[in-house]
Amino acid sequence: MRKGTTMLDECIRTPHSASGHTRYTGPERRSVNPPPLTRWLTLMLDEMDHGMLLVTHSGRLRHANEPARRELSLAHRLAVHDQQLRAVHRQESQLLAQALLDARRGRRCLLWLGAHQPGLSVAVVPLPEEAPEGDALVLLVLGRRQPGEALTIDFYARAQGLTDAEARVLRALCSGLGPKQVAHQFDVAVSTVRTQISSIRHKTQTASIRDLMSRVAALPPIRMAMRSLFAH
Template sequence: MWTSNTPPALASNAPLEAAPRSQATERRQAESLSSHWLSLVLEELDYGVVLLNAAGRVLHCNLAAKRSLDDAHPLQICGNQLRCREFKDSGPLSDALAAAEQEGRRCLLRLGSEEQSSNVVVVPLNRNVSQAAVLLVLERRQLCGELATQWFALRYGLTPTETEVLKALSAGARPGSVAEQQGVAISTVRTQIQSIRAKSGADSISELLRQLAVLPPLISALRMDIN
């Protein structure tokens, strides 16, 4: 027997009215969580990435990008806007952002002067929607990051001296330059390189550098955050 004073029709509708509100709350929570995870993922990459819209407003800039965008980089962030240091770069960057957002075009830009230039990859995200965005991937300044080099050294049991030689080679130094930096004979450096190659199974310095180049680009957990 029905004992409530509320009419049956109204009582049956109550859960249905609450459902949309609950679903909307769940969607907002899911979007917030997705944004949180995305930020964490971007912060772990040893590539500078900047998320922005076609107008150049920065939506997210990870730690690696903040470190890369110093006084020597052709790009800079002023407030929440990404800008070029040189006027000649402003047009190509603006055109690339607009083409990415409106037409879904990807491109590789080389910005800066001949003496101090840098490559930037422009990647379209969610084009033709209200929340369209563009991702900029900045060029790394070194072949292999500190964490990847340490992993490689631990994986193959390199000595501290061999690790330093490996770091120098990954930075583009020649064996002769490494010998000068360490104050040892070049024959010593060549012996250390031979030992690194033997431990890692690399047939040459080129193969050794290739092994470094394909390592996951992750930032060290001991990094110092930039405010």
């Protein structure tokens, strides 16, 4: 680590993407023998269901959890260049910069970066405490690109003893399909789907499809099996 920088400051430069932005690869994991609490907090944040970034009001990146690193690696809406967080499209960079300035005044806001698909929602949250270096930090919470994690649903299905066919129906219901649409998608009779839904409700001890969907929506994310795909 260079003199005068912190563990989270030390940005690892990787080959530039087609857009010219440096892909962020998690500098906090590059430190040799980080403090135990730092390591545990990093692992904890990586389990969150939303991407989370800590930046200064000028946009200097201090930390990004695993979902945020994955988003940055795609460079669809946000990217990192010379340790600075930037919106990929110029007109959206102005929106992000203004939101960070407003955060200095204690104002929260919700951005939608989506002039070009795929879009991304970003909550900008000012933090009251100052960093050790004297720079106040801003928390950016990224919206999910999908309403639910398939891995979480699959884990729940296995934990409840659902068959493969029932797990498939559960995933379809969670994607917003009704029983008739599920039957059409899988080319089976509606009565078959309704029987499977009844079995799912019995095994999960839920009173209705709405109750089942509420149960699934409240599940914590299961991300462990996905991390190796994005590890540095």
